[in-house]
Amino acid sequence: MKIGELAKRSGLTxxxxxxxxxIGLLPAPDKDASGQRDYDASILTWIEFLGRLKATGMPIREMLRYAALREKGSATDAERRTLLEAHRRKVRDHVADLQANLLVLDAKISGYADAEKRIETQHDPVKRKPLRARRPRTL
Amino acid sequence: MKIGELAKRSGLTxxxxxxxxxIGLLPAPDKDASGQRDYDASILTWIEFLGRLKATGMPIREMLRYAALREKGSATDAERRTLLEAHRRKVRDHVADLQANLLVLDAKISGYADAEKRIETQHDPVKRKPLRARRPRTL
DNA sequence: CCTTGACTTAGAGTGCGCTCGAACACCTAG
DNA sequence: CTAGGTGTTCGAGCGCACTCTAAGTCAAGG
Incomplete structure (x- = not known):
């Protein structure tokens, strides 16, 4: 498969x-007679895995370390495992942090909701502003 | 409080x-006779909130929209709430995505653990096709 | 007085992760 | 035969969010 098709299939450009x-994150593929890259479908698995590392916030430098170990073969399995375990720990910590911040965000939003309610019921309870009628303004 | 102390207290430089x-994310503080910034302690609350938005991945451009609304006063409460609700949705989605990826990571790590076990118990290890050597560009 | 250190400004530099421009090569369809 | 599309390389450029430099001001302590 040529680079254009791999791009389509992998979601990368x-x-x-x-x-x-x-940079060494993907192995150099074979080139055809006219020098064009010819990819094996198996590269998609590796790209997908890289995508997961990226999605979980791993910097390229660290993916590179993983990629380098991978190229050295199964002798580096233990080290790769250690690397992934360390990464997993970071991701878990990050998720916990996000969840804590979500709670604060919830509280803040509730604060706005309460304030809105107070205003709606304060002077003119009959003529309520319908909640769904609001639209965000163009900024 | 001067900028140095605010830096210490807020964790920003x-x-x-x-x-x-x-860029307009923090209001311009009063300046003393010699032109130095003089901060009110209340700015810390705002900085802390900005920190939460940042920690949850909000780009500065969006914080700026929130900050601009905040400067306009309580008339913009509804809009600010809408903004925060949209952000919360994104953060929740992101957390879900991270958790899904964590499951895949767990599986991958288990794979390494299993391979390790197979080697330890002297069973035939998985034979890998050696990957070709290549020259990565230094990053 | 003089030094030290915290502050001021405008603007340049950094690190990350792409993203693109230029100029050229090659294959296929009309 | 030629135009269009896809590919090639190298190196420059971009967007984000800072981070720092340079050159200067100012107040307090020895």
Missing amino acids: AYTIRYYEQ | AYTIRYYEQ
Whole structure:
């Protein structure tokens, strides 16, 4: 498969694929007679995994370390596992942090909701502003 | 309080505080006779809230929209609430995504653990096709 | 008085992760 | 034969969020 198709199938752009190859995140594929990259479908699995590392906030430098270990073969399995476990810990911590902040956000939003309610019922309870009628303004 | 103390108390650097003021994220404080910023302690509450927005991945541009609404007073409460609700939805989605990826990560780590076990118990290890050597660009 | 250290400004530099421009090569359809 | 589309390389540029430099001001302590 050529780079354009891999781009479509992987969700990366051709630019990004070449960039990843350049930095060593993707293995250099075989080239055809006219020098064009010819990818094996199996690369998609690796790209998908990289996507998960990225989605969980792993910086490229660390993915690179993982990629380098992977290229050295199964002798590095233990080290790779350690790396992933460390990453997992960070992700879990991050999730916990996000959840804590969500609670504060909930409280803040409730505060706005309460204030709104007070205003609605304060002077003119009959003529309520319908909650669904509001639209955000263009900024 | 001067900028140095605010930096210590808020956890931001003085550079960042000036930068935030410059872009409109922090209100311009009063200046003393010699032109130095004189902060009210109440700014800490705002900085802390900004920190939560940042920690939950809100880009500065959006914080700026919130800050602008805040400066306009309580007439913008409904809009601010809408903004925060939209953000909360994004954060929740992101957390769900992270958790899904954590499950995959768990599976991957278990895979390494299993492989390790197989080797330890002297069963045939998975034979991998060696990956080709390549020259990564230094990052 | 003089030094030290915290402050001021405008603007330049950094690190990350892409993203694109330029100029050229190659294949396929009309 | 030629135009269009896809590919190639190298290096520059971009958007974000800071981070720091340079050159200067100012107040307090020794």
